Amino acid sequence: MKEKTAIQEFVKGIWDENPILVQLLGLCPTLAVTTAAENGLAMGMAATFVLLCSSFLVSMFRKVIPGQVRIAAYIVIIATFVTIADRFLAAFVPDISKSLGPFIPLIIVNCIILGRQEAFASKNGIGRSLLDALGMGLGFTLVLLVLSSIREILGSGTWFGMNIMWESFAEWGVMSQAPGAFITLGCLIAGANWINARRKA
Amino acid sequence: MKLSTFKKGLHPEDYKYFSHDKAIEILPLPDDVYIPLQQHIGVTCEPVVQKGDRVKTGQVIANTSAYVSAPVHSSITGVVKDIDKYYHPLGMRATMIHIKREGEEEWELLEKTADWKWTPKEKLLDTIRNAGIVGLGGATFPTHVKLNPPEDKSIDSFILNGVECEPYLTSDDRMMVEQTDKILLGMAIMMHILEVKKGYIGIENNKPEAIAQMQKRVVEIGYPFTVVPLKVKYPQGAEKMLIYSVLKRKVPFSKLPMDVGVVVNNVATAYAVAEAIIESKPLVQRVITVTGDGVNEPKNLMARLGTPFKNLFEACGGVKDNVHRIFMGGPMMGMTQYHLESPVVKGSSGIVAVTGELVEELSTFPCIRCGACVHTCPMNLMPMRLSKFSQARAIDKLDEFGIMNCIECGSCAFVCPANIPLVQWIKVGKVRLREEAAKKAKEKA
Amino acid sequence: MKSTAKIIIVLTLITVISGAVLAVLDAYTKPRIDAYKNKIRNEAVSQVLPENVKIETINKADQTFYKASKNEEVVGYAFQVSGGGYQSELVLMVGVTADFSKIIAAKILSQVETPGLGTKIENDPSNKEDPSWFVDQFKNLSVAPAITYVKNVKPSKDNEIQAITGATISSAAVVSVLNKGIEKFKAIIQE
Amino acid sequence: MTEQKPAPEELKKEIKLETTPEKETIKEIDEKPKPDPRRRLFKSDRMTIVAPAPHNRGNKSVPRIMYTVIAALLPAIIISIMLFGTKAMITILVAVFAAMVAEYACNKIMKTGLTIDDGSAILTGILLAMTLPPSFPIARTALGAVVAIVFGKMVFGGLGANIFNPALLGRAFLQASFPVKITTWTLPAFAGVDSVTGATPLGQYFSDGTVTSLKSLLIGNVGGCIGETSAIALLIGGIFLIIIKHADWRIPLSYIGTVFVFSGILWLINPEAFPNPLFMMFSGGLILGAFFMATDMVTSPVTPMGTWIYGIGMGVVLVVIRIWGGLPEGVMYSILFMNGLVPLLNRWTRPKYFGEIQIEKKK
Known part of the structure; x- marks a missing residue:
């Protein structure tokens, strides 16, 4: 396979190998926390932060960490950063922390993060790993943002807490509940596949 | 009195009024006949005549030494013009012997049978085989095989199949009305061969005359037979259904009627047996119903085997311009014909030409799981699922849902509101299942 | 052997470093987090207790409750109760009088009930003047012998509240959570 | 009884004699060469069809079934328009229109060929509208119809592939989205009189124990959804469907029967605490659901046994929801719940095929 340029390494996570739309990873937080745009954004940024930092470390020490215990080592590294993120959120933006609930700690087992360490950071240099992590994180964040925006707008009539729909708009209660998350995500994935199919054709 | 019948099934409009009161007429000898080498289930015959040979009516022109097979006879007196591939009414091109009529009709009869009651069973079976008699109801299974069950099967009942449940067809009906004695005699001979005491004659109630x-x-001659009038329902003529209707016995899955002690034969077969034993005549002709609203004068014709269908239609005043489809056999299981040179074969019980008025063209819809096929299937299968599995090549599922039980009667496709060719898919599924089984057997070997 | 040693060393190092980082982090963020938690809780507690009282936190039998006293005289207790609602866990802060005869006030801390129906227990947009009319009903409500609810009619007794039309289950759940919680804390506190 | 063998040449005569004794001569075919029938066939612009058997068909077809069900709904539609006035009519029209537009759009996007003329979208629209309160806002009705078609039917692959009844799925979406509006009932009012909000019989029963009179329930002079109020009109249509065999009689019988028996038992145990079975039968959407929604062919079992289980299951779920659940009405959920089990029922209840049971050895 041809070596990817730096830009391609970064961009692939946003569309071609998007963790949610294409790889279908990390769906649990995706479905659970995206009731409001604010939550989606915060979740995405927290995950991106963890991804970036752990990719950096894993890539840096990839030659030092013995193969047999690499997963354990990754988990410890990831867990450390997740805890950092969790505590920071709790300390500085307690409201968001409260609404994200257990899903920030659950980033530890988010397949996207462990997956990138295993599939990419442990095999590539620091620069590339950072680009990859940033791309993936951004892809994740963007999808979460879109998903949560749709759900917040339709389900609550607001966006980032601002009233943006017309006066008589009736909230679609289902959108702020679990079924709404599945419906919206399904539509997004279908849309992405449709666009890809059209691009290929 | 409530008439006996089987469970499920359906009752299609029978359209027998076109020809049920038309007496059998003899079709004049055709100028050319095309006689397929295979007109039966079993081993294909090899031609024993060559191009240019002169043949007599009833002369064996193709034969084989295999047991499950039946010889083929020339149906006219003439000269073999050709042995080549021609259109077969079952849709393929098959090897046939083309004979051109020449000179006066001369017969070559079978070895004469003395009094059949004192002739050994083996001798009678030989005569039946030499006469080329097969199941004339359409299944075309060699009759001598059917009449010779393995030692371990004890047969106690014989059923004469005069059901003729397919719409349009009236050839058996007319035979029963006009050739009653010969049919009964044929039945008596077959029961004699089988050493069976109980004989039943199943006839659907829409043939009161028969x-x-x-x-x-039966009463006049004093046969110990029981005539069983049956409720009109399709597919009562299928062996398993008929046995259930008459005797309330169920033939187990993958078993034959003889496993429940029954042998079923068609009235036309009985007639042919009588002809062969009493008159030493091989099977060279049969009664075929030419009917449908697309035929100008529907008739029941006694035609020589190998007569092209066009001769039949000519004898019936031709077909109408707006003929929509032509099929051999009844509408439920018959094959559409695309070539009127195709000849009458042993299994041809009728040729039907219909106009668009009786067969509307419907578009196909997706299956809406209405269950009509499940509620109709006389074999209690689930045709909609079988058809889906067949399309999806889910071979193991096909087996699990008993696809091999299907008797391909067409009831499911008849009732299907979505107009799905269910029977076709099931047939495809059977082929796929067999292929898979063959592949597995090969791998094992 | 060499590789085993390496594994042990590397893993130990990683965990030690990570532990150290987290220790520092904890030291830095804990005060803030605790402060926030306390703030939230204190706000809730003060809302369900009378004004101008001294509030003490008491731990007893693994439960935390708050004693409100005025001039050395106990005027009430506040505690957190929780239980199953229609589709989520309901968490309420409730204040009761010292003799457990009346509820001073109740406040819903968390609920995720059916939007538009069950959520009316906290906020009913259809009642423009008083969106929190439902919880407000609990103010000065008699607990003896227990709280009951009525449907579609105005409450007539002093231990009755009116359930929300269309959200009977959520309304009943609030009542049940309060009844059970008060019972439980009454036993603990009056022990 | 042996018979003298006739000479071969006598055969023709013999048959002639027996068949047409009055005509002695063999029927002669006209000597002049007739045109070959085949040529006649193919010369006309109409070719004959080569097609698999059977060459005759039953009288049912998918569109015919759909339109018949619509026709069977007409009495109920007329009654509801009489009861609720133009509001009901507008709701029905909007739902049908939105459903058809959604189906058309899906056809175009999925490139499946037009299927709006098979009647299923119209039926879904009508059924959805029947389950909505008359005062339900138009835009949301349309939204429900679109969801019903797109998420209830087309995403599964179109007609026949869906698992859940599309109309009920649309209604479930609306119920989850707009729980307040969808439970705001209007009492029927004849044209000219403003309708007032009021509770449904079931809602009334479960809030203050009032049992509405059977007469009102039958005629439909009660609050409720557009199509569920008049039991008589629904029964007329439903029984019509069963008579012409477009609906499986087992489904309504087992569904309503189970509700009747189950609630009857409860009522006999304690008439104070439980509503009487007739009230349970005729209130709410049971009749509508049992005759028109549970019998939806696509989402009901195909085997007789499966159908019984399906109906009984729905009845039990319905009574449980109504009596012990938090909702006054459970027809929608009971049907959707059992819809989900249909593929399993179809698998479990495969009929024993003919001759599958080993018959007892004959003597």
């Missing part, structure tokens, strides 16, 4: 006539002659 029932009355058979009943009358």
Whole structure:
């Protein structure tokens, strides 16, 4: 396979190998926390932060960490950063922390993060790993943002807490509940596949 | 009195009024006949004549030494013009012997049978085989095989199949009315061969004349037969259904009627047996119903085997311009014909030409799981699922849902509101299942 | 052997470093987090207790409750109760009088009930003047012998509240959570 | 009884004699060469069809079934328009229109060929509208119809592939989205009189124990959804469907029967605490659901046994929801719940095929 340029390494996570739309990873937080745009954004940024930092470390020490215990080592590294993120959120933006609930700690087992360490950071240099992590994180964040925006707008009539729909708009209660998350995500994935199919054709 | 019948099934409009009161007429000898080498289930015959040979009516022109097979006879007196591939009414091109009529009709008869009651069973079976008699109801299974069950099967009942449940067809009906004695005699001979005491004659209730006539002659001659009038329902003519209707016995899955002690034969077969034993005549002709609203004068014709269908239509005043489809056999299981040179074969019980008025063209819809096929299937299968599995090549599922039980009667496709060719898919599924089984057997070997 | 040693060393190092980082982090963020938690809780507690009282936190039998006293005289207790609602866990802060005869006030801390129906227990947009009319009903409500609810009619007794039309289950759940919680804390506190 | 063998040449005569004794001569075919029938066939612009058997068909077809069900709904539609006035009519029209537009759009996007003329979208629209309160806002009705078609039917692959009844799925979406509006009932009012909000019989029963009179329930002079109020009109249509065999009689019988028996038992145990079975039968959407929604062919079992289980299951779920659940009405959920089990029922209840049971050895 041809070596990817730096830009391609970064961009692939946003569309071609998007963790949610294409790889279908990390769906649990995706479905659970995206009731409001604010939550989606915060979740995405927290995950991106963890991804970036752990990719950096894993890539840096990839030659030092013995193969047999690499997963354990990754988990410890990831867990450390997740805890950092969790505590920071709790300390500085307690409201968001409260609404994200257990899903920030659950980033530890988010397949996207462990997956990138295993599939990419442990095999590539620091620069590339950072680009990859940033791309993936951004892809994740963007999808979460879109998903949560749709759900917040339709389900609550607001966006980032601002009233943006017309006066008589009736909230679609289902959108702020679990079924709404599945419906919206399904539509997004279908849309992405449709666009890809059209691009290929 | 409530008439006996089987469970499920359906009752299509029978359209027998076109020809049920038309007496059998003899079709004049055709100038050319095309006689397929295979007109039966079993081993294909090899031609024993060559191009240019002169043949007599009833002369064996193709034969084989295999047991499950039946020889083929020339149906006219003439000269073999050719042995080549021609259109077969079952849709393929098959090897046939083309004979051109020449000179006066001369017969070559079978070895004469003395009094059949004192002739050994083996001798009678030989005569039946040499006469080329197969199941004339359409299944075309060699009759001598059917009449010779393995030692371990004890047969106690014989059923004469005069059901003729397919719409349009009236050839058996007419035979029963006009050739009652010969049919009964044929039945008696077959029962004699099988050493069976109980004989039943199953006739659907829409043939009152045939029932009355058979009943009358049975009593008059003094046969120990029971005429069983049956409720009109399709597919009652199928062996397993008929056995259930008459005797309330169920033939187990993958077993034959003889496993429940029954042998079923068609009335036309009985007639042919009588002809062969009493008159030493091989099977060279049969009664075929030419009917449908697309035929100008529907008729029941006694035609020589190998007569091209066009001769039949000519004898019936031709077909109408707006003929929509032409099929051999009944509408439920018959094959559409695309070539009127195709000849009459042993299994041809009728040729039907219909106009668009009776067969509307419907578009196909997706299956809406209405269950009509499940509620109709006389074999209690789930045709909609079988058809889906067949399309999806889910071979193991096909087996699990008993695809091999299907008797391909067409009831499911008849009732299907979505107009799905269910039977076709099931047939495809059977082929796929067999292929898979063959592949597995090969791998094992 | 060499590789085993390496594994042990590397893993130990990683965990030690990570532990150290987290220790520092904890030291830095804990005060803030605790402060926030306390703030939230204190706000809730003060809302369900009378004004101008001294509030003490008491731990007893693994439960935390708050004693409100005025001039050395106990005027009430506040505690957190929780239980199953229609589709989520309901968490309420409730204040009761010292003799457990009346509820001073109740406040819903968390609920995720059916939007538009069950959520009316906290906020009913259809009642423009008083969106929190439902919880407000609990103010000065008699607990003896227990709280009951009525449907579609105005409450007539002093231990009755009116359930929300269309959200009977959520309304009943609030009542049940309060009844059970008060019972439980009454036993603990009056022990 | 042996018979003298006739000479071969006598055969023709013999048959002639027996068949047409009055005509002695063999029927002669006209000597002049007739045109070959085949040529006649193919010369006309109409070719004959080569097609698999059977060459005759039953009288049912998918569109015919759909339109018949619509026709069977007409009495109920007329009654509801009489009861609720133009509001009901507008709701029905909007739902049908939105459903058809959604189906058309899906056809175009999925490139499946037009299927709006098979009647299923119209039926879904009508059924959805029947389950909505008359005062339900138009835009949301349309939204429900679109969801019903797109998420209830087309995403599964179109007609026949869906698992859940599309109309009920649309209604479930609306119920989850707009729980307040969808439970705001209007009492029927004849044209000219403003309708007032009021509770449904079931809602009334479960809030203050009032049992509405059977007469009102039958005629439909009660609050409720557009199509569920008049039991008589629904029964007329439903029984019509069963008579012409477009609906499986087992489904309504087992569904309503189970509700009747189950609630009857409860009522006999304690008439104070439980509503009487007739009230349970005729209130709410049971009749509508049992005759028109549970019998939806696509989402009901195909085997007789499966159908019984399906109906009984729905009845039990319905009574449990109504009596012990938090909702006054459970027809929608009971049907959707059992819809989900249909593929399993179809698998479990495969009929024993003919001759599958080993018959007892004959003597």
